[in-house]
Amino acid sequence: MQIYLPIAELPISILMVLGLSGAVGFISGLFGVGGGFLLTPLLIFLDIPPAVAVATVAAQVAGSSMTGVLTYWRRRALDFKLGSVLVSGGIIGTILGVLFFNSMRRLGQLELVITLSYVTLFTFIGGLMLYDALRAALRVRAGKPVRRRRRAGTHPWWMGLPLRVRFYHSQLYASVIPIAILAVVIGFIGAVLGVGGGFILVPALIYFFRIPPAVVVGTSLFQILVTMTGATLLHAVTNQSVDMILAVLLLLGGVIGAQFGGRAARNLNVDSFRLLLALLILSVGLRFAIELLIPPSEPFSVVLPESAR
């Protein structure tokens, strides 16, 4: 069954979109990542204009993370204090990112910047996480005790910087400076790549600040909820590229998928959680790397400049 999308200006199979968004929603609920970095390329692959894909996915991610935020909030696995630090840092980063985005576009190198960032960021973060997860898994198999992450009195130097704040829910007592810097970087990357940044935020909070994964996921979803709601409004006002019908379809599949993902996350132990997230991020990075390295079978492409649509 097909339905015509008024802004994307093409018909699309309802069942296919529901299945796709359901699968991405499941992953999103499982890992607390927005899922935008998976859904946007998939929609572009289905011939939906990139601007429409990015803008509409923002709305879908906002809706999905709303569900997640409510679920984690009820379980007290959400740190609003940490979340608000992340959101305010993220706003600054987003503004810087948009400025960088526009200057790169003026130079005509935007596409290359985006592809290269996807490759380096995803393969680097994914590879790092995979290495760490595998090392932990091997240690368990060898019967050695897993190195305790939290030892009283020991913490990385950046947590001891001035302006230390206690985040009760996150079991964290650390300086806000590195957290704010992290939030600015995430906002910057998010604006340039058109993603929520959850896939960077989640591992960063787990690895650098040793916050319990359950709280990290809830807090990350909160940050994504705020930024993506803002992004939906911005896209609607500046580009008129939000497709409401596509958004509803994506939401239907996404929120249901996210529910099951959230349930599954509870039955997942930390090690397999990290291993799976690492593999997911790494595979997206490799996919972009392959696109860059393999000689294209069709070197030409036709683009309708976005403003013309």
Place this chain on the structure above:
Amino acid sequence: MKWALASFVIGLGALGLPGAARAESLIASVSSHQIQISSNYTGDQVTVFGLIERDGKTTGRGDPYDLVVTVRGPQRMLLVRQKERLGPIWINRTQRRFPDSSVFLTVASNRPLREIISPDSARRDRIGLMNAQRVSDVMPESYPDMDRFREAMVRLLDDKGLYSEEERGVTFLSPTLFSAPINVPATAPTGPYEVEVLLYAGGVQLARQTTNFEVIKTGIEQGLASGAHDRPLLYGLATATLALLFGWMASVVFRRD
């Protein structure tokens, strides 16, 4: 001298013949002047039909009639990019712009174009996928490799079903009555579509007629599209609220604890 004069007269006659033969005229129309896009729209078909009219003076013609129907969709700026190798990676390096290019193009004829007219006439009369776009020779950008990029553009849009050349797309229902079904895919853009019908005989253009149709959104499709453009803030707020409402509803519906 006498011989030269004779050949001049014959030449004049030969020149005059096509003029005199312009006794044919074309009547053409389309089955529908408006394609309406509703939510179950998956593309449509428009039939171009018409009649070749001959007045009494029309001389008997040795060559059969040929018809070429060109449908040009809304014009946009198209960018064609080529990936090239830079070190170990492949990136888009060269790009050419084609302003005022039709995003939709169909060239239908009753037999292959090369049998109807010579390549030179095709170029002059803007016939065929490669020629139909040549609006003017003055391009804002002109490079020697322009034709290579144009070929790539035609090939890619052909693959997407937006460009097509139908070698048997025009059917003669009688010696003078013809019809040409034109497929408009769902991805064809909204806007005005120009239909040009050209009548040929023996490679000579005898008559030309134009008509048009348009593709527009209706109902909820039109409402949403105009809402997005005319009241962007309201539209954005509505979408964001809808998204959050969906998320909230899902958490209520699936709530277990």
